Amino acid sequence: MKRALITGVTGQDGSYLAEFLLSKDYEVFGLRRRTSTPNYENVYSIKDRIHWISGDLTDLASLIEAVRIADPDEVYNLGAQSFVAASWPQPLLTSQITAVSVTNMLEAVKIVKPTARFYQASSSEMFGKVVETPQRETTPFYPRSPYGVAKVYGHWITVNYRESFDMFACSGILFNHESPRRGLEFVTRKVTDAVARIKHGLQSELRMGNLDSLRDWGFAGDYVKAMWLMLQQEEPDDYVISTGEMHTVRELLQVAFSYAGLDYEQYVVIDPEFVRPAEVDLLLGDSSKAQTKLDWKLEVGFHELIHMMVDEDMKRVAAEIRYHDAFTLVN
Ligand code: NDP
Numbered sequence: 001m002k003r004a005l006i007t008g009v010t011g012q013d014g015s016y017l018a019e020f021l022l023s024k025d026y027e028v029f030g031l032r033r034r035t036s037t038p039n040y041e042n043v044y045s046i047k048d049r050i051h052w053i054s055g056d057l058t059d060l061a062s063l064i065e066a067v068r069i070a071d072p073d074e075v076y077n078l079g080a081q082s083f084v085a086a087s088w089p090q091p092l093l094t095s096q097i098t099a100v101s102v103t104n105m106l107e108a109v110k111i112v113k114p115t116a117r118f119y120q121a122s123s124s125e126m127f128g129k130v131v132e133t134p135q136r137e138t139t140p141f142y143p144r145s146p147y148g149v150a151k152v153y154g155h156w157i158t159v160n161y162r163e164s165f166d167m168f169a170c171s172g173i174l175f176n177h178e179s180p181r182r183g184l185e186f187v188t189r190k191v192t193d194a195v196a197r198i199k200h201g202l203q204s205e206l207r208m209g210n211l212d213s214l215r216d217w218g219f220a221g222d223y224v225k226a227m228w229l230m231l232q233q234e235e236p237d238d239y240v241i242s243t244g245e246m247h248t249v250r251e252l253l254q255v256a257f258s259y260a261g262l263d264y265e266q267y268v269v270i271d272p273e274f275v276r277p278a279e280v281d282l283l284l285g286d287s288s289k290a291q292t293k294l295d296w297k298l299e300v301g302f303h304e305l306i307h308m309m310v311d312e313d314m315k316r317v318a319a320e321i322r323y324h325d326a327f328t329l330v331n
């Protein structure tokens with residue numbers, strides 16, 4: 001039975017990856033940081049099948065202990081301050097968690113279990129300003145946010161540990177990927193949640209930022225399989241994971257609202273609060289290397305993904321209303 005340690009297991013990707021590894025009979029260890037209230041929503045159905053280890057990415061001692069306890073064959077470093085917009089008001093926190101902590105994690109592995117295979121969650125945000133389209137493994141980086149800058153550090157320190165210490169360290173340069181478990185502040189989920197709330201009469205408008213930016217959106221469930229595939233190869237390497245298709249935020253609005261029989265133009269209000277100090281205008285990935293070398297395949301397309309997210313948010317909002325009504329009756 002293989003053993004895997006996942007950081008960021010309570011997040012979107014961590015939860016899908018944990019499910020995938022459990023389905024492959026892995027013993028899964030999850031690093032969780034202390035929170036004042038429990039935060040198991042994404043992993044609720046598998047919570048009892050994960051070995052939980054307390055720790056924080058900014059605390060090297062806790063990571064050393066985590067690697068010692070897990071004794072992993074594979075380490076997936078998914079933990080991060082992952083919201084780009086939050087990285088301007090919190091640049092130092094973002095650097096500590098998203099950049100320097102990658103070294104913490106690599107050090108913990110190097111000290112305790114240097115033979116463990118290591119996956120780093122790199123990002124298309126590293127490409128930032130358009131230098132080449134589509135973006136591939138060889139495209140130069142030009143990050144446009146403190147988050148993007150932090151991810152460039154995480155990427156290069158992973159490459160550096162591979163080259164310096166002969167560690168099996170891979171970096172997956174993943175383009176935007178979404179799901180019903182996406183955090184509510186990210187644009188796809190913000191939109192599908194709003195569609196559900198508007199449809200149920202709980203919300204009357206949706207305040208948005210730049211509708212012209214273009215993103216290459218895939219399904220998180222497909223992308224975690226690529227992470228695993230990277231660690232099954234003979235040699236460590238870096239791979240772009242993307243759909244090769246891009247859509248504007250405006251198109252996302254159109255697809256999500258019209259699926260629920262609504263016209264987005266009647267609800268969307270542009271609010272400067274959601275416009276970023278520097279924008280990444282266009283992301284489009286070329287994942288041909290991953291498709292050829294990893295035999296990685298995309299299963300869920302853009303429309304199917306957005307429809308799935310609207311469906312799930314509709315169900316969730318309806319359940320919340322039922323719960324609220326029942327509670328009101330009881331009290
Ligand atoms: P989420 O924001 O959903 O999850 C982030 C996870 O990191 C959470 O489990 C969070 O814990 C954990 N975390 C944050 N800070 C710390 C800390 N100090 N110590 C320990 N754990 C911490 O992100 P995603 O699942 O969407 O993304 C996973 C990774 O992939 C991230 O590194 C992200 O930057 C990267 N990425 C994501 C892409 C995407 O489109 N989703 C694309 C490219 C890269 P808690 O639940 O306690 O907050």
Ligand code: GDR
Nearest residue numbers: 082084123124125175176185186187188208209210213274
């Ligand atoms: P991104 O995702 O920054 O690409 O980072 P996000 O969904 O936040 O933004 C995508 C695009 O939508 C535009 N936008 C808005 N975004 C949000 N969140 N809210 C709005 O109201 C809004 N209006 C317009 C943004 O300006 C942007 O252009 C995600 C994260 O998962 C990162 O962790 C990951 O590394 C990258 O994807 C790849």
